[in-house]
Amino acid sequence: MKNFLATTPGIIVTGVIIGVLASVLQKYGNPANMGICVACFGRDVAGGLGLHRAAVVQYLRPEIMGLVLGSLLAALATREFRPRGGSAPLVRFVLGMIAAMGALVFLGCPWRAILRLAGGDGNALLGLAGLGVGIWIGTLFFKNGYSLGRSSTQGVAAGVLFPAIMAGLLLLYFFFPQVEGQAQSGPIFYSVKGPGSQHAPFLISFGLACVIGFAAQRSRFCTMGAFRDLFLFRSTHLLLGIVAMLVAAFAANYLTGSFTPGFAGQPVAHTDHIWNFMGMVTAGLAFALAGGCPGRQLFMAGEGDSDAAVFVLGMLAGAAMAHNFGSASSGAGIGAYGIHATLIGLAVCLVIGVLNLKKA
Amino acid sequence: MRTIDAQGLSCPQPLVLFHAAIKENATDPLDVLVDNEASRENVSREARNHGWKVEAIDMGNGTTRLEIRK
Numbered sequence: 308m309k310n311f312l313a314t315t316p317g318i319i320v321t322g323v324i325i326g327v328l329a330s331v332l333q334k335y336g337n338p339a340n341m342g343i344c345v346a347c348f349g350r351d352v353a354g355g356l357g358l359h360r361a362a363v364v365q366y367l368r369p370e371i372m373g374l375v376l377g378s379l380l381a382a383l384a385t386r387e388f389r390p391r392g393g394s395a396p397l398v399r400f401v402l403g404m405i406a407a408m409g410a411l412v413f414l415g416c417p418w419r420a421i422l423r424l425a426g427g428d429g430n431a432l433l434g435l436a437g438l439g440v441g442i443w444i445g446t447l448f449f450k451n452g453y454s455l456g457r458s459s460t461q462g463v464a465a466g467v468l469f470p471a472i473m474a475g476l477l478l479l480y481f482f483f484p485q486v487e488g489q490a491q492s493g494p495i496f497y498s499v500k501g502p503g504s505q506h507a508p509f510l511i512s513f514g515l516a517c518v519i520g521f522a523a524q525r526s527r528f529c530t531m532g533a534f535r536d537l538f539l540f541r542s543t544h545l546l547l548g549i550v551a552m553l554v555a556a557f558a559a560n561y562l563t564g565s566f567t568p569g570f571a572g573q574p575v576a577h578t579d580h581i582w583n584f585m586g587m588v589t590a591g592l593a594f595a596l597a598g599g600c601p602g603r604q605l606f607m608a609g610e611g612d613s614d615a616a617v618f619v620l621g622m623l624a625g626a627a628m629a630h631n632f633g634s635a636s637s638g639a640g641i642g643a644y645g646i647h648a649t650l651i652g653l654a655v656c657l658v659i660g661v662l663n664l665k666k667a
Numbered sequence: 668m669r670t671i672d673a674q675g676l677s678c679p680q681p682l683v684l685f686h687a688a689i690k691e692n693a694t695d696p697l698d699v700l701v702d703n704e705a706s707r708e709n710v711s712r713e714a715r716n717h718g719w720k721v722e723a724i725d726m727g728n729g730t731t732r733l734e735i736r737k
Contacts, residue, residue, distance in 0.1 A: 310704075387703075387704050449680070454676070458675045460729070527709075532679070539683065540682060542713065542716075598678055599678075
Protein backbone atom coordinates (compact mmCIF):
# COMPACT_ATOMS: atom_id res chain seq x y z
CA MET A 308 0.00 0.00 0.00
CA LYS A 309 1.32 3.41 -0.98
CA ASN A 310 1.99 5.63 2.01
CA PHE A 311 1.86 9.22 0.78
CA LEU A 312 3.06 10.72 4.06
CA ALA A 313 6.27 8.66 3.88
CA THR A 314 7.24 10.38 0.62
CA THR A 315 9.22 13.61 0.36
CA PRO A 316 6.10 15.76 -0.16
CA GLY A 317 4.50 13.80 2.71
CA ILE A 318 7.19 14.62 5.28
CA ILE A 319 6.99 18.28 4.24
CA VAL A 320 3.20 18.24 4.70
CA THR A 321 3.68 16.74 8.18
CA GLY A 322 6.17 19.47 9.12
CA VAL A 323 3.77 22.15 7.94
CA ILE A 324 0.91 20.56 9.92
CA ILE A 325 2.96 20.53 13.15
CA GLY A 326 4.26 24.09 12.64
CA VAL A 327 0.86 25.59 11.87
CA LEU A 328 -1.06 23.66 14.55
CA ALA A 329 1.55 24.65 17.17
CA SER A 330 0.88 28.28 16.34
CA VAL A 331 -2.88 27.66 16.52
CA LEU A 332 -2.47 26.03 19.96
CA GLN A 333 -0.58 29.13 21.12
CA LYS A 334 -3.38 31.37 19.85
CA TYR A 335 -5.90 29.28 21.81
CA GLY A 336 -3.99 29.61 25.08
CA ASN A 337 -0.88 27.41 25.19
CA PRO A 338 2.24 29.24 26.44
CA ALA A 339 4.11 31.43 23.94
CA ASN A 340 6.65 29.60 21.75
CA MET A 341 5.35 26.40 23.39
CA GLY A 342 2.43 25.47 21.16
CA ILE A 343 3.47 21.87 21.48
CA CYS A 344 6.55 20.67 23.37
CA VAL A 345 6.94 17.07 24.40
CA ALA A 346 9.52 17.75 27.13
CA CYS A 347 7.59 20.68 28.65
CA PHE A 348 4.23 18.95 28.40
CA GLY A 349 5.65 15.71 29.80
CA ARG A 350 6.96 17.80 32.68
CA ASP A 351 3.50 19.34 33.12
CA VAL A 352 1.90 15.87 33.12
CA ALA A 353 4.40 14.73 35.78
CA GLY A 354 3.37 17.82 37.78
CA GLY A 355 -0.33 17.19 37.24
CA LEU A 356 0.17 13.74 38.76
CA GLY A 357 2.05 15.29 41.68
CA LEU A 358 5.35 13.59 40.82
CA HIS A 359 6.89 17.01 41.36
CA ARG A 360 5.40 19.97 43.19
CA ALA A 361 6.58 22.92 41.11
CA ALA A 362 3.24 24.74 41.29
CA VAL A 363 3.65 26.67 38.02
CA VAL A 364 4.06 23.60 35.77
CA GLN A 365 1.28 21.19 36.72
CA TYR A 366 -1.34 20.22 34.13
CA LEU A 367 -2.35 16.94 32.49
CA ARG A 368 -1.65 18.19 28.97
CA PRO A 369 -4.13 16.46 26.64
CA GLU A 370 -1.61 16.99 23.81
CA ILE A 371 0.55 14.14 25.15
CA MET A 372 -2.40 11.74 25.19
CA GLY A 373 -3.52 12.97 21.75
CA LEU A 374 -0.10 12.42 20.17
CA VAL A 375 0.01 8.81 21.38
CA LEU A 376 -3.62 7.99 20.61
CA GLY A 377 -3.45 9.64 17.17
CA SER A 378 -0.47 7.44 16.38
CA LEU A 379 -2.30 4.38 17.72
CA LEU A 380 -5.23 5.18 15.44
CA ALA A 381 -2.96 5.51 12.40
CA ALA A 382 -1.15 2.28 13.27
CA LEU A 383 -4.42 0.37 13.73
CA ALA A 384 -5.93 1.79 10.53
CA THR A 385 -2.92 0.67 8.48
CA ARG A 386 -2.31 -2.63 10.31
CA GLU A 387 1.05 -1.39 11.52
CA PHE A 388 0.27 -1.83 15.20
CA ARG A 389 2.69 -4.46 16.46
CA PRO A 390 3.51 -5.06 20.14
CA ARG A 391 7.28 -5.27 20.46
CA GLY A 392 10.00 -4.61 23.00
CA GLY A 393 12.81 -6.11 25.00
CA SER A 394 15.70 -4.05 23.65
CA ALA A 395 17.49 -2.86 26.81
CA PRO A 396 14.45 -1.29 28.53
CA LEU A 397 16.32 -0.06 31.62
CA VAL A 398 18.96 1.65 29.48
CA ARG A 399 16.14 3.35 27.57
CA PHE A 400 14.50 4.46 30.83
CA VAL A 401 17.75 6.08 31.97
CA LEU A 402 18.28 7.70 28.55
CA GLY A 403 14.74 9.11 28.84
CA MET A 404 15.52 10.56 32.26
CA ILE A 405 18.73 12.17 31.02
CA ALA A 406 17.00 13.46 27.87
CA ALA A 407 14.31 15.21 29.93
CA MET A 408 16.80 16.67 32.39
CA GLY A 409 19.02 18.00 29.59
CA ALA A 410 16.05 19.41 27.68
CA LEU A 411 14.78 21.17 30.81
CA VAL A 412 18.12 22.96 31.21
CA PHE A 413 17.54 24.45 27.75
CA LEU A 414 13.76 24.59 28.35
CA GLY A 415 12.37 22.60 25.48
CA CYS A 416 12.48 19.48 23.35
CA PRO A 417 13.68 19.78 19.72
CA TRP A 418 10.14 20.69 18.66
CA ARG A 419 10.11 23.63 21.04
CA ALA A 420 13.63 24.63 19.94
CA ILE A 421 12.19 24.99 16.43
CA LEU A 422 9.07 26.80 17.70
CA ARG A 423 11.19 29.15 19.83
CA LEU A 424 13.30 30.02 16.81
CA ALA A 425 10.14 30.52 14.73
CA GLY A 426 8.93 32.94 17.41
CA GLY A 427 12.15 34.97 17.22
CA ASP A 428 13.91 33.55 20.32
CA GLY A 429 17.63 33.70 19.43
CA ASN A 430 18.54 31.45 22.38
CA ALA A 431 17.03 28.59 20.39
CA LEU A 432 20.02 28.82 18.02
CA LEU A 433 22.26 27.73 20.89
CA GLY A 434 19.89 24.90 21.74
CA LEU A 435 19.68 23.69 18.14
CA ALA A 436 23.46 23.87 17.78
CA GLY A 437 23.82 21.81 20.95
CA LEU A 438 21.23 19.34 19.67
CA GLY A 439 23.22 18.94 16.45
CA VAL A 440 26.48 18.35 18.33
CA GLY A 441 24.87 15.83 20.70
CA ILE A 442 23.37 13.89 17.79
CA TRP A 443 26.67 14.06 15.89
CA ILE A 444 28.40 12.43 18.88
CA GLY A 445 25.67 9.78 18.74
CA THR A 446 26.43 9.07 15.07
CA LEU A 447 30.06 8.33 15.98
CA PHE A 448 28.77 5.53 18.20
CA PHE A 449 26.53 4.18 15.42
CA LYS A 450 29.45 4.20 12.98
CA ASN A 451 31.31 1.98 15.42
CA GLY A 452 28.61 -0.61 15.85
CA TYR A 453 26.56 0.85 18.71
CA SER A 454 23.35 -1.09 19.31
CA LEU A 455 20.96 -1.61 22.21
CA GLY A 456 20.14 -5.03 20.77
CA ARG A 457 17.16 -6.39 18.91
CA SER A 458 13.58 -6.03 20.03
CA SER A 459 11.22 -8.95 19.66
CA THR A 460 7.50 -9.40 19.16
CA GLN A 461 5.62 -9.20 22.47
CA GLY A 462 2.16 -10.11 23.70
CA VAL A 463 -0.72 -7.71 23.13
CA ALA A 464 -0.51 -6.30 26.67
CA ALA A 465 2.99 -4.91 26.09
CA GLY A 466 1.73 -2.97 23.09
CA VAL A 467 -1.59 -1.67 24.40
CA LEU A 468 -0.52 -0.82 27.95
CA PHE A 469 1.00 2.56 27.16
CA PRO A 470 -1.93 3.81 25.05
CA ALA A 471 -4.15 2.49 27.85
CA ILE A 472 -2.20 4.55 30.39
CA MET A 473 -2.83 7.59 28.17
CA ALA A 474 -6.56 6.77 28.12
CA GLY A 475 -6.37 6.48 31.91
CA LEU A 476 -4.86 9.97 32.14
CA LEU A 477 -7.78 11.26 30.06
CA LEU A 478 -10.21 9.63 32.51
CA LEU A 479 -8.42 11.30 35.43
CA TYR A 480 -8.69 14.60 33.55
CA PHE A 481 -12.45 14.15 33.16
CA PHE A 482 -13.22 12.80 36.61
CA PHE A 483 -11.15 15.46 38.35
CA PRO A 484 -11.58 18.53 36.14
CA GLN A 485 -9.85 21.81 36.81
CA VAL A 486 -11.68 24.05 39.28
CA GLU A 487 -11.19 27.78 38.66
CA GLY A 488 -8.57 29.15 41.06
CA GLN A 489 -8.00 25.78 42.78
CA ALA A 490 -4.55 24.16 42.73
CA GLN A 491 -5.93 20.66 43.20
CA SER A 492 -8.91 18.65 42.04
CA GLY A 493 -9.06 15.27 43.76
CA PRO A 494 -5.60 13.73 43.32
CA ILE A 495 -4.76 15.87 40.27
CA PHE A 496 -2.78 19.12 40.42
CA TYR A 497 -3.55 22.17 38.29
CA SER A 498 -1.34 25.26 38.04
CA VAL A 499 -3.17 28.44 39.00
CA LYS A 500 -0.45 30.65 37.52
CA GLY A 501 2.63 30.21 35.32
CA PRO A 502 3.02 28.18 32.10
CA GLY A 503 1.00 25.26 33.50
CA SER A 504 -2.06 27.51 33.84
CA GLN A 505 -1.89 28.55 30.18
CA HIS A 506 -3.62 26.05 28.00
CA ALA A 507 -5.94 25.73 25.04
CA PRO A 508 -9.43 24.24 25.59
CA PHE A 509 -9.44 20.44 25.90
CA LEU A 510 -10.99 19.61 22.54
CA ILE A 511 -8.51 21.79 20.66
CA SER A 512 -5.50 20.46 22.59
CA PHE A 513 -6.53 16.83 22.25
CA GLY A 514 -7.98 17.01 18.74
CA LEU A 515 -5.07 18.83 17.11
CA ALA A 516 -2.57 16.56 18.86
CA CYS A 517 -4.43 13.52 17.47
CA VAL A 518 -4.07 14.97 13.96
CA ILE A 519 -0.34 15.51 14.52
CA GLY A 520 0.02 12.00 16.00
CA PHE A 521 -1.72 10.45 13.00
CA ALA A 522 0.37 12.32 10.41
CA ALA A 523 3.64 11.82 12.29
CA GLN A 524 3.09 8.07 12.67
CA ARG A 525 2.53 7.73 8.94
CA SER A 526 5.49 9.96 7.98
CA ARG A 527 7.98 8.84 10.72
CA PHE A 528 8.62 12.55 11.45
CA CYS A 529 11.64 12.80 13.77
CA THR A 530 13.75 15.83 14.61
CA MET A 531 16.64 13.76 15.94
CA GLY A 532 16.54 11.53 12.87
CA ALA A 533 16.69 14.64 10.67
CA PHE A 534 20.15 15.58 11.99
CA ARG A 535 21.32 11.98 12.39
CA ASP A 536 20.48 10.91 8.83
CA LEU A 537 22.14 14.02 7.48
CA PHE A 538 25.36 13.27 9.39
CA LEU A 539 25.34 9.50 8.81
CA PHE A 540 23.98 9.14 5.30
CA ARG A 541 23.85 12.68 3.84
CA SER A 542 20.10 12.06 3.64
CA THR A 543 17.87 15.14 3.76
CA HIS A 544 14.49 13.36 3.84
CA LEU A 545 13.62 13.96 7.51
CA LEU A 546 15.44 17.30 7.50
CA LEU A 547 12.92 18.62 4.98
CA GLY A 548 10.23 17.89 7.57
CA ILE A 549 11.75 20.03 10.29
CA VAL A 550 12.64 22.81 7.85
CA ALA A 551 8.98 22.80 6.74
CA MET A 552 7.90 22.93 10.40
CA LEU A 553 10.19 25.91 11.06
CA VAL A 554 9.05 27.82 7.97
CA ALA A 555 5.35 27.10 8.64
CA ALA A 556 5.55 28.10 12.31
CA PHE A 557 7.49 31.24 11.38
CA ALA A 558 4.92 32.20 8.74
CA ALA A 559 2.03 31.54 11.14
CA ASN A 560 3.72 33.57 13.90
CA TYR A 561 4.56 36.39 11.51
CA LEU A 562 1.02 36.61 10.15
CA THR A 563 -0.51 36.60 13.64
CA GLY A 564 1.98 39.13 15.01
CA SER A 565 3.65 36.61 17.36
CA PHE A 566 7.18 37.07 15.97
CA THR A 567 9.44 39.06 18.34
CA PRO A 568 13.14 38.68 17.54
CA GLY A 569 15.75 38.92 20.31
CA PHE A 570 17.54 37.08 23.10
CA ALA A 571 16.43 38.76 26.34
CA GLY A 572 12.92 38.53 27.75
CA GLN A 573 11.76 35.68 25.51
CA PRO A 574 8.86 33.60 26.87
CA VAL A 575 9.85 30.71 29.18
CA ALA A 576 13.52 31.02 28.20
CA HIS A 577 16.82 32.16 29.70
CA THR A 578 19.92 33.66 28.07
CA ASP A 579 22.67 31.45 29.51
CA HIS A 580 24.27 30.55 26.17
CA ILE A 581 26.68 27.90 27.42
CA TRP A 582 24.03 25.87 29.24
CA ASN A 583 21.38 26.35 26.57
CA PHE A 584 23.94 24.71 24.29
CA MET A 585 25.21 22.04 26.71
CA GLY A 586 21.75 21.02 27.93
CA MET A 587 20.83 20.11 24.38
CA VAL A 588 24.17 18.36 23.72
CA THR A 589 23.26 15.99 26.55
CA ALA A 590 19.63 15.65 25.43
CA GLY A 591 20.62 15.23 21.76
CA LEU A 592 23.02 12.39 22.57
CA ALA A 593 20.37 10.70 24.72
CA PHE A 594 17.79 10.97 21.89
CA ALA A 595 20.30 9.59 19.38
CA LEU A 596 21.30 6.62 21.54
CA ALA A 597 17.62 5.83 22.17
CA GLY A 598 16.70 6.15 18.48
CA GLY A 599 14.21 9.01 18.46
CA CYS A 600 13.30 12.51 19.59
CA PRO A 601 10.64 12.75 22.33
CA GLY A 602 7.84 13.16 19.78
CA ARG A 603 8.95 10.14 17.76
CA GLN A 604 9.16 8.06 20.97
CA LEU A 605 5.51 8.93 21.70
CA PHE A 606 4.47 7.88 18.18
CA MET A 607 6.41 4.61 18.36
CA ALA A 608 4.88 3.94 21.79
CA GLY A 609 1.48 4.46 20.14
CA GLU A 610 2.20 1.83 17.50
CA GLY A 611 3.06 -0.80 20.11
CA ASP A 612 6.77 -0.23 20.79
CA SER A 613 7.09 -0.78 24.55
CA ASP A 614 10.79 0.18 24.46
CA ALA A 615 9.77 3.66 23.29
CA ALA A 616 7.09 3.69 26.00
CA VAL A 617 9.77 2.96 28.62
CA PHE A 618 11.81 5.89 27.27
CA VAL A 619 8.75 8.17 27.67
CA LEU A 620 8.20 6.97 31.25
CA GLY A 621 11.89 7.71 31.86
CA MET A 622 11.28 11.22 30.55
CA LEU A 623 8.40 11.71 33.00
CA ALA A 624 10.59 10.51 35.88
CA GLY A 625 13.48 12.72 34.71
CA ALA A 626 11.23 15.76 34.39
CA ALA A 627 9.90 15.19 37.91
CA MET A 628 13.44 14.80 39.27
CA ALA A 629 14.59 17.91 37.40
CA HIS A 630 12.07 19.98 39.36
CA ASN A 631 12.47 18.14 42.67
CA PHE A 632 16.26 18.51 42.49
CA GLY A 633 16.27 22.05 41.17
CA SER A 634 18.15 21.16 38.00
CA ALA A 635 15.44 22.53 35.69
CA SER A 636 15.89 26.06 34.40
CA SER A 637 13.32 28.84 34.54
CA GLY A 638 12.98 32.22 32.89
CA ALA A 639 15.29 33.54 35.61
CA GLY A 640 18.19 31.29 34.54
CA ILE A 641 19.54 27.79 35.07
CA GLY A 642 18.69 25.85 38.22
CA ALA A 643 21.05 25.34 41.17
CA TYR A 644 21.93 21.84 39.95
CA GLY A 645 21.44 22.34 36.20
CA ILE A 646 25.16 22.14 35.44
CA HIS A 647 25.59 18.98 37.52
CA ALA A 648 22.63 17.27 35.84
CA THR A 649 23.87 18.23 32.36
CA LEU A 650 27.42 16.98 32.87
CA ILE A 651 26.54 13.81 34.80
CA GLY A 652 23.89 13.01 32.18
CA LEU A 653 26.40 13.52 29.38
CA ALA A 654 28.93 11.27 31.11
CA VAL A 655 26.35 8.52 31.65
CA CYS A 656 25.35 8.71 27.96
CA LEU A 657 28.98 8.38 26.88
CA VAL A 658 29.44 5.33 29.11
CA ILE A 659 26.22 3.76 27.76
CA GLY A 660 27.48 4.44 24.25
CA VAL A 661 30.89 2.87 24.82
CA LEU A 662 29.50 -0.18 26.62
CA ASN A 663 27.15 -0.93 23.70
CA LEU A 664 29.72 -0.84 20.91
CA LYS A 665 29.59 -4.20 19.20
CA LYS A 666 32.32 -4.01 16.59
CA ALA A 667 34.91 -6.79 16.84
CA MET B 668 23.80 -14.25 -1.88
CA ARG B 669 24.34 -11.66 0.83
CA THR B 670 21.59 -11.31 3.43
CA ILE B 671 21.34 -8.70 6.15
CA ASP B 672 19.01 -9.61 9.01
CA ALA B 673 17.74 -6.24 10.26
CA GLN B 674 14.73 -7.67 12.11
CA GLY B 675 14.19 -6.12 15.53
CA LEU B 676 16.77 -3.41 14.87
CA SER B 677 15.64 0.20 15.19
CA CYS B 678 16.74 3.13 13.05
CA PRO B 679 19.37 3.87 11.98
CA GLN B 680 20.90 0.39 12.30
CA PRO B 681 19.28 -1.23 9.23
CA LEU B 682 20.61 1.65 7.11
CA VAL B 683 24.06 1.51 8.72
CA LEU B 684 24.25 -2.21 7.83
CA PHE B 685 22.99 -1.54 4.30
CA HIS B 686 25.62 1.14 3.73
CA ALA B 687 28.39 -1.07 5.07
CA ALA B 688 27.29 -3.83 2.68
CA ILE B 689 27.20 -1.65 -0.45
CA LYS B 690 30.51 -0.08 0.50
CA GLU B 691 32.06 -3.53 0.67
CA ASN B 692 30.58 -4.54 -2.68
CA ALA B 693 28.69 -2.07 -4.84
CA THR B 694 27.30 -4.49 -7.47
CA ASP B 695 26.36 -7.92 -6.05
CA PRO B 696 22.73 -8.60 -5.16
CA LEU B 697 21.70 -8.09 -1.56
CA ASP B 698 18.71 -9.19 0.52
CA VAL B 699 17.63 -7.29 3.63
CA LEU B 700 15.13 -8.76 6.12
CA VAL B 701 13.04 -6.15 7.97
CA ASP B 702 10.08 -6.47 10.32
CA ASN B 703 8.62 -3.00 10.47
CA GLU B 704 7.29 -0.52 7.96
CA ALA B 705 9.65 2.33 8.87
CA SER B 706 12.71 0.14 8.19
CA ARG B 707 11.16 -1.18 4.98
CA GLU B 708 10.54 2.35 3.71
CA ASN B 709 13.94 3.66 4.85
CA VAL B 710 16.03 0.89 3.32
CA SER B 711 13.99 0.93 0.08
CA ARG B 712 14.25 4.72 -0.25
CA GLU B 713 17.98 4.74 0.45
CA ALA B 714 18.67 1.86 -1.95
CA ARG B 715 16.71 3.54 -4.78
CA ASN B 716 18.52 6.82 -4.10
CA HIS B 717 21.78 4.94 -4.63
CA GLY B 718 20.64 3.52 -7.96
CA TRP B 719 19.47 0.05 -6.88
CA LYS B 720 16.20 -1.67 -7.77
CA VAL B 721 14.16 -2.90 -4.84
CA GLU B 722 11.52 -5.59 -4.70
CA ALA B 723 9.66 -6.29 -1.46
CA ILE B 724 8.56 -9.89 -0.80
CA ASP B 725 6.13 -10.48 2.07
CA MET B 726 7.48 -13.45 4.07
CA GLY B 727 4.55 -13.62 6.51
CA ASN B 728 4.61 -12.93 10.26
CA GLY B 729 5.34 -9.27 9.57
CA THR B 730 8.71 -9.98 7.93
CA THR B 731 9.59 -8.51 4.54
CA ARG B 732 12.51 -9.54 2.36
CA LEU B 733 13.84 -6.63 0.33
CA GLU B 734 15.59 -7.93 -2.78
CA ILE B 735 18.05 -5.22 -3.70
CA ARG B 736 19.59 -5.50 -7.16
CA LYS B 737 21.64 -3.25 -9.45
